[in-house]
Amino acid sequence: MHKKSKALIAITAALAISFMALSANAEYPQKPINVIVPYGAGGDSDLTTRVWADAVEKLIGNPIVVINKAGGGGVVGTAFVARSKNDGYTLINAGLGNMLVTPNFSKTPYDFDTFTPIVKMTSVPFAVAVKSDSPFKTFDEFVAAAKASELTQGSYGAASSGTILANIVADHMGYKPRYVHSNTTAESMVSLIGGHIDSAMSFPPAFGPHVKSGRARVLVLNQKMDEYPGVPTLKDYGIQESLEGWSGIFAPKGVPEEVVTKLIEATKKVMKDPKVLQAYKNMGAIVDFRYGEDWIKDMKVTYDGMKIAADKMKK
Amino acid sequence: MIENIVGGFSSILAVGPITGIIVGIIVGIIFGAIPGISCIMAIAIILPLTFYVDPIVGIPMLLAVYKAGIYGGSISAILINTPGAAAAFLTAQDGFSLTKAGKSGKALSMALYASVTGEMLSTLVLIFVAAPISLISIKAGPIERVFLLIFAFTVIGSLSSESIPRGLLSCVLGMLFALVGMSPITGASRFTFGFTELLGGFTFTPMLIGILVMPEVIKALRQRNTPHQNLTLTKSSNPADNRISWKEYRSVFGTIIKSSGIGTFIGSLPGLGSSPAAFLAYGEAKRSSPNPEEFGKGSIRGIAAAESANNAVCGASLIPMLTLSIPGDDVAALMMGAFLIQGITPGPTIFYEHTHVIYTIFAGYFITDFFLLFIARIGFKFWTKVASVPKYYIFPCVTIFAFAGSFTANQDINDVLVLIIFSVLGYGMRLVGLNPAAFIIGFILTPFFEANLDQAIAIVGGNYLLFFSNPFSWIFTALTVLSVYSSMRQRKKAAAMKESVLIKVTES
Numbered sequence: 001m002h003k004k005s006k007a008l009i010a011i012t013a014a015l016a017i018s019f020m021a022l023s024a025n026a027e028y029p030q031k032p033i034n035v036i037v038p039y040g041a042g043g044d045s046d047l048t049t050r051v052w053a054d055a056v057e058k059l060i061g062n063p064i065v066v067i068n069k070a071g072g073g074g075v076v077g078t079a080f081v082a083r084s085k086n087d088g089y090t091l092i093n094a095g096l097g098n099m100l101v102t103p104n105f106s107k108t109p110y111d112f113d114t115f116t117p118i119v120k121m122t123s124v125p126f127a128v129a130v131k132s133d134s135p136f137k138t139f140d141e142f143v144a145a146a147k148a149s150e151l152t153q154g155s156y157g158a159a160s161s162g163t164i165l166a167n168i169v170a171d172h173m174g175y176k177p178r179y180v181h182s183n184t185t186a187e188s189m190v191s192l193i194g195g196h197i198d199s200a201m202s203f204p205p206a207f208g209p210h211v212k213s214g215r216a217r218v219l220v221l222n223q224k225m226d227e228y229p230g231v232p233t234l235k236d237y238g239i240q241e242s243l244e245g246w247s248g249i250f251a252p253k254g255v256p257e258e259v260v261t262k263l264i265e266a267t268k269k270v271m272k273d274p275k276v277l278q279a280y281k282n283m284g285a286i287v288d289f290r291y292g293e294d295w296i297k298d299m300k301v302t303y304d305g306m307k308i309a310a311d312k313m314k315k
Numbered sequence: 316m317i318e319n320i321v322g323g324f325s326s327i328l329a330v331g332p333i334t335g336i337i338v339g340i341i342v343g344i345i346f347g348a349i350p351g352i353s354c355i356m357a358i359a360i361i362l363p364l365t366f367y368v369d370p371i372v373g374i375p376m377l378l379a380v381y382k383a384g385i386y387g388g389s390i391s392a393i394l395i396n397t398p399g400a401a402a403a404f405l406t407a408q409d410g411f412s413l414t415k416a417g418k419s420g421k422a423l424s425m426a427l428y429a430s431v432t433g434e435m436l437s438t439l440v441l442i443f444v445a446a447p448i449s450l451i452s453i454k455a456g457p458i459e460r461v462f463l464l465i466f467a468f469t470v471i472g473s474l475s476s477e478s479i480p481r482g483l484l485s486c487v488l489g490m491l492f493a494l495v496g497m498s499p500i501t502g503a504s505r506f507t508f509g510f511t512e513l514l515g516g517f518t519f520t521p522m523l524i525g526i527l528v529m530p531e532v533i534k535a536l537r538q539r540n541t542p543h544q545n546l547t548l549t550k551s552s553n554p555a556d557n558r559i560s561w562k563e564y565r566s567v568f569g570t571i572i573k574s575s576g577i578g579t580f581i582g583s584l585p586g587l588g589s590s591p592a593a594f595l596a597y598g599e600a601k602r603s604s605p606n607p608e609e610f611g612k613g614s615i616r617g618i619a620a621a622e623s624a625n626n627a628v629c630g631a632s633l634i635p636m637l638t639l640s641i642p643g644d645d646v647a648a649l650m651m652g653a654f655l656i657q658g659i660t661p662g663p664t665i666f667y668e669h670t671h672v673i674y675t676i677f678a679g680y681f682i683t684d685f686f687l688l689f690i691a692r693i694g695f696k697f698w699t700k701v702a703s704v705p706k707y708y709i710f711p712c713v714t715i716f717a718f719a720g721s722f723t724a725n726q727d728i729n730d731v732l733v734l735i736i737f738s739v740l741g742y743g744m745r746l747v748g749l750n751p752a753a754f755i756i757g758f759i760l761t762p763f764f765e766a767n768l769d770q771a772i773a774i775v776g777g778n779y780l781l782f783f784s785n786p787f788s789w790i791f792t793a794l795t796v797l798s799v800y801s802s803m804r805q806r807k808k809a810a811a812m813k814e815s816v817l818i819k820v821t822e823s
Contacts, residue, residue, distance in 0.1 A: 041358075042648030073497055139589065181500045
């Protein structure tokens with residue numbers, strides 16, 4: 001009897017230890033996951049990531065820590081993750097700027113292929129906005145005036161994603177704006193409302209509140225949005241390229257398949273949570289949940305398009 | 316409007332919101348006081364917690380962290396000459412001089428009273444006249460801001476006590492270091508020598524600590540053979556030295572009002588933040604002070620000016636955010652995120668759509684000041700003890716905080732390297748008589764100046780007359796000239812006084 005119970009304890013202990021060892025090998029995640037946002041706190045990229053991290057954290061029961069590593073137009077934070085271990089515990093908030101545009105325009109120690117895309121949460125369509133008392137009522141009027149004389153347009157840096165998109169549109173329509181570069185689209189909206197610039201390239205989170213309060217007008221959008229009925233899209237003007245900013249999560253290349261599937265599965269559930277959807281809507285972003293091969297292929301097409309645009313601009 | 320305010324007060328005076336405010340204040344003071352950890356980090360960490368609570372609990376809590384964090388920066392600045400926040404570094408100039416004289420209680424009290432007064436005044440402005448002020452502030456575009464920033468640079472005149480050329484040289488050096496990294500305008504990398512890590516420029520916090528704080532530690536190391544009593548600061552036994560009397564408060568009240576006004580104005584301009592406000596107020600207070608020679612050597616007027624101005628920014632930076640949905644600085648940007656996620660879109664309609672919520676938040680923002688006053692007063696007893704701890708205990712702690720703080724801000728080991736490099740540079744600057752404060756001013760103001768100048772040039776195109784076509788430009792040009800002239804006159808007066816003293820000494 002005595003011997004028996006001892007043996008039982010030994011067996012249970014051995015089993016328990018082997019289970020623990022097994023789980024240590026298999027179960028991701030075992031420790032807090034860091035998500036690097038390569039921009040300052042409070043911007044669109046930061047907020048979309050924080051909402052995602054908060055919801056996924058609750059679902060998988062493991063802390064997800066959002067760290068802002070701003071600087072160099074997103075290069076500093078992105079390069080940091082490119083150099084990090086590909087164990088799934090360091091992730092990056094990816095977007096049009098740091099993944100598709102900057103590697104083509106500036107010397108970066110990484111490019112699109114340095115990362116494994118995991119999910120895309122949201123997108124924001126490109127738009128051209130003017131002040132509400134501006135003489136340009138429609139995009140056609142604006143284009144006509146911009147062709148006749150050089151108009152100023154707010155953007156955020158000569159090599160930024162904003163200017164690239166604005167240039168693609170300007171090239172198509174045959175005008176050439178004089179860019180006034182602020183740090184963010186939110187800041188260039190300030191200059192627009194203050195009457196210091198003629199127009200601004202912008203995204204819904206930045207212009208939304210101003211349009212809602214009647215101080216600004218959207219002339220054209222990349223994609224139809226319920227909030228802005230009657231605004232023509234760039235497709236109506238024959239521009240087919242994907243002109244949108246977006247926010248997603250990437251990991252350094254070679255991250256275990258298990259990490260990718262686990263995060264995709266978690267995000268699938270999170271993207272059905274009405275609270276999360278409402279939070280994104282409140283920010284002015286379009287929920288655009290994507291993952292998998294098709295999505296990566298589409299991004300690659302945009303990446304190559306940006307390369308051509310970059311070469312054109314450098315000349 | 317009055318019934319809205321009353322309604323706001325009655326909603327805020329409930330267990331939930333008050334607990335939120337008290338927690339926020341304690342967190343804010345602690346995070347603000349620890350060098351290298353700023354209140355913006357505290358807010359970013361707490362932000363997700365507020366997603367799921369009622370906006371009238373969550374948002375006042377975040378705002379309490381903000382106000383208390385800006386104030387908290389002054390505590391470590393005064394006691395151990397380690398500004399917890401950038402805006403507090405002018406406070407360190409005068410505050411630590413008072414601490415050295417055994418009057419840390421006086422400096423702390425002045426900082427607290429000035430902070431609370433500045434915050435209250437700007438909160439009142441926020442509550443009552445937010446809308447008209449915001450309409451004026453957006454009229455100040457890039458061109459106007461260029462002139463405002465030129466005016467802000469003249470504070471160097473009040474800071475470089477010994478020599479103006481050295482002050483200017485230090486400032487230019489600071490400007491040079493500010494240029495390192497990727498140009499925000501063209502995307503070109505400047506002075507990075509191929510290091511990706513430098514693309515983001517030098518991180519501000521480690522640089523600030525390296526230039527201003529670590530040289531003090533190195534200096535103390537070099538004095539290690541001097542008798543111990545020189546290394547211990549004794550607290551003055553005279554109680555009058557460790558508090559601010561009503562008379563003293565009244566004597567600087569004019570300065571506080573003026574500085575709060577400057578802080579409120581700068582705060583309502585989007586994109587400048589609290590440091591330029593403190594510079595302008597400090598410079599102006601020195602210019603108009605009856606005894607400008609005291610500044611930098613323990614002037615309570617200096618503390619009052621810097622603290623009331625940088626705290627007044629707290630209230631005012633919400634003005635453009637709430638009325639025009641324009642975040643004035645990084646903290647306001649985070650706050651705007653908090654509002655948006657709660658489903659409240661900042662903008663003029665906020666006052667109609669969310670009347671109750673917004674006035675409750677205002678009420679909370681206002682009573683935060685009373686709680687701050689009360690909670691911070693309790694802390695005084697413990698904090699003043701810190702000042703009388705011998706330096707050979709304090710400085711190792713400061714060093715640890717400096718390194719830990721540099722690392723935690725971005726969790727980047729390179730920032731520790733930045734701290735070490737700038738510690739050496741800062742000590743070297745002291746040896747050759749360059750002015751660290753002017754260096755910091757150059758470093759802080761240059762990115763604003765560059766961005767606005769570039770925008771202004773793009774806006775005027777070929778027509779440079781536009782630079783002078785509005786009254787703002789002329790007013791600030793006039794103020795700049797006045798400021799340069801008055802600091803020259805003060806210098807002459809001081810020199811004449813010195814000479815007359817010298818003559819008297821030689822005569823006798």
